Amino acid sequence: MRLGCILIAAGLLAACGQERAEAPAETPAPATTEVSSDLDSALEAEPAAPPVDDINYQALSGYDESWYVSAGWPGEYPAGFAVLDAGTSVPAWTVPNGANEADTSCALPQYANYQLWNYDRADADDLRFFVATKTFPVTLSQDASIEYISDGGIHTLDLKAGDQLTYLRYLGEGFTVVAYEGAEYDINEAELRDISDIGSMPTVEDQWVRVTCADGTQPWLLYASVIDHPGIVPSPMLAYGEASDIAPEDAEQIRMDAEANRLAYEGVEPGSLE
Template sequence: MKKAWILVLAGSLVACGQPSDTPAGGDASTPAAIEHETLEAQVPESEPIASPYEVAESAPDDTDYAALAGYPDTWYVSYGWPGEYPSGFVVLEQGVTLNGRARPNPDAPANVACTLPQYANYQIWNRQRVERDSLEFIVASKIEPVTMLVDANIETPGDEGMQVLNLKAGDVLSYLRYLGEGFAIFGVNGQEYTINEAELRDISSMSAVSLEEDQWVEVACIGGTRAWLLYDDAIAHDDIVPSPIVGFGEASDIYPDEVDKVRAEGLELEAFQNGSFDEGPNE
């Protein structure tokens, strides 16, 4: 997908804080103007984070996201959104305003009015948007117990290569969060390990686990405020849809002439995520 760039607004528009309606020259193929007066015009491109493991490991050292979110101890809060192709959302129209929160917790009041820039794609691979707006992505996952049904030796990557966990029937692991590509973080005797779910599926209660998670992103709102937005709240807005899947590790803000296409694809993806496709009659 084409890379979006910043259209520098005329002095009079900057003074009144209003974005231009169309890119320079009115050409729909021109990259979209971004409605955020604090963004700078020249931001160098950076390499995308392509792996869910790299994302989870890239958490800033100076932020305790679990303390910030304030979820109960039965939840695990960590950095980055899960999945081989992490979720995201795109703002299709001007003036889209969401009720965000001052902290990433569903019990916190949704009283931070946050207007988002049109054409912005809030996806962790959209590195230009991430860096310009200092976006923070976290996920809160409800901890689920996984009980071993048989004795088993399970391989897991460690700092010095692969290591083996000697698990016994009756041992209880804690499913902490999904990473991607079938791997998840499990708690075992107070330590965290990355384990392939497939290794546990037939020898534990893994198949009965029902994943419950909240995906949060802290965004820069037009006007300078910041707010935490819940993914499910964002895509519930009529003019916001799930981010298009372009390619592995690829994402950018969209262009004006892509709105209709992105809307159609986003609604289709949302229907798929909600399991609302008509699968047809049973054979």
């Protein structure tokens, strides 16, 4: 079974297995005004049906109510990691919670690529992906009507200065899930940038994946922990929605590309370390 969420059309996507509360009955009817190009293009996309994932990750992980826990990993190109070296063993968790220390280890197969779109690996190893995001309040500084996507249409949420939303998680393509008066809304985060304090808090999230180790056990790995482990690099991106295990003949090029990207991110000039 394919597991995890595919961010096909940001805002239309609900994290798989995560039930969304319906908007209150008094929610305004779909907007009749001209819609933004971002929302319009999201509606025109042809989303694939998300796979079913019926695990209650909040209960399984033990994160408290200050965290929003949902299936899948965020981002229009979700993160992932690939194992380039043989004999790679990484710290792992029996219970996936960032407050806990790793309590076991996991030997990973060489050339495995752990990414949401690598369906062959996800099926073979019964991978499970979820993210825990630390929630925070977002306060409006002025009256505003915010557009959101629901049931395949565009609606507006009318807010007043001083109203408070709760940031829940990032989806992709600039879209974010927020809560207001008990309902959840997928909105374009840019709409809140100049009319709220949404930019004043950093996004804190733990990205977890359950893997199958060489000995057949299935512990959890924390992306932030495993990505810096020797012999592991960020998943290479082939094209939108595509991923696979690493071909052995491509491993060294992928390793070099990953190192070049790391140095560029750190602002190191090519060749300066030679």
